[in-house]
Amino acid sequence: MSPQPASSQVSAAGSGQGLRSASELAVSLSDASLSYGARELWSGLDLDIRRGEFFAVLGPNGSGKTSLLKVLLGLEKLTSGSVQVAGEPVRRGSRNIGYIPQQQPFPPETPLRARDLVGLGLDGHRWGIRLRDAAHHRHVDSLLEAVGASSYANAPVGTLSGGEQQRLRAAQALATNPDVLLCDEPLLSLDLHHQQAVSSLINAQCHEANSAVIFVTHEINPIIDYVDRVLYLANGRFRVGTPEEVMTSSVLSELYGSTVEVLRHNGRIIVVGLPDATPHHHHEEI
Numbered sequence: 001m002s003p004q005p006a007s008s009q010v011s012a013a014g015s016g017q018g019l020r021s022a023s024e025l026a027v028s029l030s031d032a033s034l035s036y037g038a039r040e041l042w043s044g045l046d047l048d049i050r051r052g053e054f055f056a057v058l059g060p061n062g063s064g065k066t067s068l069l070k071v072l073l074g075l076e077k078l079t080s081g082s083v084q085v086a087g088e089p090v091r092r093g094s095r096n097i098g099y100i101p102q103q104q105p106f107p108p109e110t111p112l113r114a115r116d117l118v119g120l121g122l123d124g125h126r127w128g129i130r131l132r133d134a135a136h137h138r139h140v141d142s143l144l145e146a147v148g149a150s151s152y153a154n155a156p157v158g159t160l161s162g163g164e165q166q167r168l169r170a171a172q173a174l175a176t177n178p179d180v181l182l183c184d185e186p187l188l189s190l191d192l193h194h195q196q197a198v199s200s201l202i203n204a205q206c207h208e209a210n211s212a213v214i215f216v217t218h219e220i221n222p223i224i225d226y227v228d229r230v231l232y233l234a235n236g237r238f239r240v241g242t243p244e245e246v247m248t249s250s251v252l253s254e255l256y257g258s259t260v261e262v263l264r265h266n267g268r269i270i271v272v273g274l275p276d277a278t279p280h281h282h283h284e285e286i
Contacts, residue, residue, distance in 0.1 A: 024050045024051055025048050025049070025050055025051070025084075025087065026049055026050060026051045026053070026085065026086060026179055026180050026211075026212030027047070027048070027049040027072060027083075027084070027085055027180060027212060027214065028047070028048050028049075028083070028084045029045050029046065029047045029048075029081065029082070029083045030046055030081055030082045030083075031044060031045070031046060031080065031081040031082070032044075032045040032046075032047070032071075032078050032080070032081035032082070032083060033045070033078060033079045033080045033081055034064060034067055034068075034071065034076070034078055034079050035079045040079075040236055041063065041064030041067060041233075041236065042064050042233060042236060042237075042238055043079075043080070043081075043236075045081070045238065047231065047240060049212050049214065050212065051179070051210045051211065051212050052206060052207055052210040052211070052212070053206070053212050053213070053228045053229065054202075054203060054206045054207070054213045054215065054223070054226045054227050054228050055212065055213060055214050055215065055227075055228060055229050055230075055231070056215045056216075056217060056220060056223060056227045056229070056230045056231070056243075057214060057215065057216045057217070057230075057231045057233070058216075058217060058218070058220060058230060058231070058232045058233070059232055059233035059234050060234055060274070060275075063233040063234055063235075064233050065184075065216045065233060066102070066184055066216060068214075068216075068231075068233075069099075069182045069184055069214065069216060071083055071090065072085055072090060072097070072180070072182060072214070073090070073092065073097065073099060073182065074090045074091050074092040074093075074094070075092065085097065085179075085180055086179050086180065095176055095178075096178055096179040096180060097178055097179070097180045097181075097182060098121075098173035098174060098175075098176065098178035098180070098181045098182065098211075099173055099181075099182045099183075099184075100166075100169050100170050100173045100181070100182070100183045100184065100186040101169065101184050102184045102185045102188065103162050103165065103166045103169075103185070103188045103189045105158075105162055105165065106157045106158045106160075106165060107158050108156075108158040108159060109158060110156065110157050110158040111156075112156070112157050113153070113154050113155060113156060113157065114144070114149060114152050114153050114154065114155050114157055114160065114164075114168050115140050115141075115144060115153045115154065116157075117157050117168050117169075117172060118140050118143050118144060118149075118168055118171045118172050118175065119136065119140050119175075120172060121143075121171070121172035121173065121174070121175030121176060122136060122139065122140070122175045122176065139175070140175075141153070143171040143172075143174060143175060144168075144171060146171065146174075146201055147167040147168070147170050147171045147197065147198060147201060148167060148194060148197055149164065149167045149168055149171065152164060161189070162188075162189035163189040163190045163191060163194060165189075166186065166187075166188065166189050166190060166198075167190070167194060167198060169186070170186060170198050170201065170202070174201070174205055177205075177209055177211070178205075178211055179211055179212065180211060180212045180213075180214065181202065181205055181206070181211050181212070181213045181214070182214050182216075183202060183213065183214065183215040183216060183217075184216045185216055185217060185218070186198060186202070186215070187199065187217070187219075187222055195222045196222070199222055199223050199226065202215070202226075203223075203226040206226070207226075215227075220243065220247065220269060221268045221269060224243065224267065224268065224269065225267075227243055228242070229241060229242055229243075230242070230243050230246045230247065232246050232247075232251070232252070232255060234252075234255040234256055235255060235256065235257060237254075237255050238255075239251055239255065243269070247262055247269050247271075248262055249261050249262045252271065252274075256274065256275055258273070258275055259273055260272070260273045260274060261273055
């Protein structure tokens with residue numbers, strides 16, 4: 001099966017259209033297109049993501065991965081088509097959505113402790129003085145422990161490393177037990193141990209709390225054991241399917257328009273010959 005051009009429909013095997021009731025759907029895009037001026041990132045995207053699904057979004061820089069998350073957050077508007085989250089039109093500030101952004105350091109003078117940052121995930125939407133009771137503090141403590149951040153709970157966030165700050169963002173995003181968890185390169189700046197810990201925590205939110213996880217990444221291997229389906233974006237084209245269906249030499253070669261070889265070793269995927277040789281550290285992308 002060939003990958004679909006931006007103007008084509010996703011294959012039935014990839015989209016799962018018509019197989020789920022509306023109550024099971026966490027995210028739904030219909031004939032969705034997104035362009036910046038004359039540049040079309042993708043179009044004709046029909047996609048349903050169910051509750052309890054771990055959905056990865058892959059592709060090179062500039063392919064529209066982060067822009068897809070911005071659409072779901074209500075920060076970008078589709079050029080055409082429609083999108084719903086939890087059965088409703090998207091809107092900014094939805095409490096149904098948790099969001100782990102790309103890692104960006106806090107200035108050293110930021111007047112927040114680690115626990116304060118996590119606590120904003122619980123009550124940051126409220127105005128006025130916050131009266132935080134013992135239950136609030138216990139909840140924050142449990143979130144800090146879950147991401148391995150208890151040891152620096154009272155440290156100013158601006159003094160922490162990028163990896164430590166990113167663990168706090170993960171805890172903050174999980175604070176409200178969201179229906180949809182959007183993750184934009186959440187493992188950047190984390191060492192292998194904490195990559196595994198944060199990935200496992202996100203997977204638990206997905207498969208135990210029945211949240212839909214949409215996980216943007218350049219590197220699928222840290223989450224390969226968790227991923228249900230993949231959306232691969234490249235050159236204005238896309239393919240949706242299981243990792244076994246999408247992460248193949250033939251599919252990636254057609255998406256990129258050049259020879260790409262996909263190898264598998266000990267349950268991991270090795271991709272050779274990507275045109276952009278995408279690094280695993282970058283500034284915020286489209």
